[in-house]
Amino acid sequence: ISRRLERFKTTIFTEMSILAVKHQAINLGQGFPNFDGPDFIKEAAIEAIKQGNNQYARGFGIPQLNAAIAERFYKDTGLLVDPEREVTVTSGCTEAIAASMIGLVNPGDEVILFAPFYDSYLATLSMVDATIKTVTLRPPDFAVPEKELREAFSSKTRAIMVNTPHNPTGKVFSLQELQLIASLCKQHDSLAFTDEVYHRLTFGAEHISLASLDGMYERTVTLNSLGKTFSLTGWKIGWAVAPPNLTWGVRQAHAFLTFATATPFQWAAVSALKAPDSFYKDLIADYSSKKDILVEGLKEVGFKVFEPKGTYFVMADHTPFGFASDVEFCKFLIEEVGVAAIPPSVFYTDPDDGKHLVRFAFCKDEDTLRQAVDRMKVKL
Ligand code: GLN
Numbered sequence: 001i002s003r004r005l006e007r008f009k010t011t012i013f014t015e016m017s018i019l020a021v022k023h024q025a026i027n028l029g030q031g032f033p034n035f036d037g038p039d040f041i042k043e044a045a046i047e048a049i050k051q052g053n054n055q056y057a058r059g060f061g062i063p064q065l066n067a068a069i070a071e072r073f074y075k076d077t078g079l080l081v082d083p084e085r086e087v088t089v090t091s092g093c094t095e096a097i098a099a100s101m102i103g104l105v106n107p108g109d110e111v112i113l114f115a116p117f118y119d120s121y122l123a124t125l126s127m128v129d130a131t132i133k134t135v136t137l138r139p140p141d142f143a144v145p146e147k148e149l150r151e152a153f154s155s156k157t158r159a160i161m162v163n164t165p166h167n168p169t170g171k172v173f174s175l176q177e178l179q180l181i182a183s184l185c186k187q188h189d190s191l192a193f194t195d196e197v198y199h200r201l202t203f204g205a206e207h208i209s210l211a212s213l214d215g216m217y218e219r220t221v222t223l224n225s226l227g228k229t230f231s232l233t234g235w236k237i238g239w240a241v242a243p244p245n246l247t248w249g250v251r252q253a254h255a256f257l258t259f260a261t262a263t264p265f266q267w268a269a270v271s272a273l274k275a276p277d278s279f280y281k282d283l284i285a286d287y288s289s290k291k292d293i294l295v296e297g298l299k300e301v302g303f304k305v306f307e308p309k310g311t312y313f314v315m316a317d318h319t320p321f322g323f324a325s326d327v328e329f330c331k332f333l334i335e336e337v338g339v340a341a342i343p344p345s346v347f348y349t350d351p352d353d354g355k356h357l358v359r360f361a362f363c364k365d366e367d368t369l370r371q372a373v374d375r376m377k378v379k380l
Helices: 012-022 039-050 063-077 092-104 119-127 146-152 175-187 244-257 263-273 277-301 326-337 366-379
Strands: 087-091 110-115 131-136 157-163 191-195 220-225 237-241 304-306 313-317 357-361
Touching: 012 326, 039 263, 063 087, 063 237, 063 263, 087 092, 087 244, 092 119, 092 191, 092 220, 092 237, 092 244, 110 119, 131 146, 146 175, 157 175, 175 191, 237 263, 277 304, 277 313, 277 366, 326 357, 326 366
Parallel strands: 110 131, 110 157, 157 191, 191 220
Antiparallel strands: 087 237, 220 237, 304 313, 313 357
């Protein structure tokens, strides 16, 4: 294995999902719904296949999808973008992240990450030999520490990665926090990459796209996908929205990474993005009750719970149960209790920062969530 990647293990999501199957545990680890997205989108994919849309798509996206993404982006952010020059369709947001890093970051450039961070950011930045600076978000509210963020920026800062709503903490970045990030990006002439895949999953907090702040569109690559909003994580349809000069880098990387993305799913994505507003309202109502079942359940079990404002994850403190680390706690949970969760220490540069925490996913049907809580009540 290359030196770039030798320090990374199997992703924690894969590892925990394999263990969950082995121990027949209820899987609240890897974040994928145990239910499917809406029938009208599935039908659209089947129809697209039947109609013969099965060869390579245009590399940066079928024109209809680029247009649908631009339209959605306008509704969500008020920003008018050119679908032909500013939108790139990728194989999931993970590829959009990789294409942005590879296409826009040079070896030795500094990139700022907020810890805990989604694992692919660090691995992808290692592939481009970037220098990582981390700023740690700490419980209970995972607020951005202003002084540390200011200190992390320098004349070498090429970019900052912002994930809001934030996996794994469930934090939604506030307007003030985004304004601080924006002012530092402008002051240091840095780019921003924003992973907004959970943008539709907020509970009483407002999601704000960094690109919509004054002077930020021109320096921001906004990344999103179909998977979380439409419960279709296996379709791997993602995208990057950025001004033409930044899109150039993203598209060059994308062209040589995957070239194009599954054609029939792109057609189905066009239908998905035209979903009526009521779809999004129902989605939030549904996820709010799932969240409440898990959050209240975890509290009853005895966890200290950090209630999420967004995403379909919840972080909790497992110290009341007396385990030395998150890895040990998760091992016990999966083997003895029959519930899989994610040990978050892998999302920090200093694993100690996360060793008292555990992440649970609530993108599961309500019965499954209740069963998981019941198992924990009995065995913890
Ligand atoms: N985004 C999902 C999560 O955080 C995992 C995706 C993956 O397995 N790579 O659980």
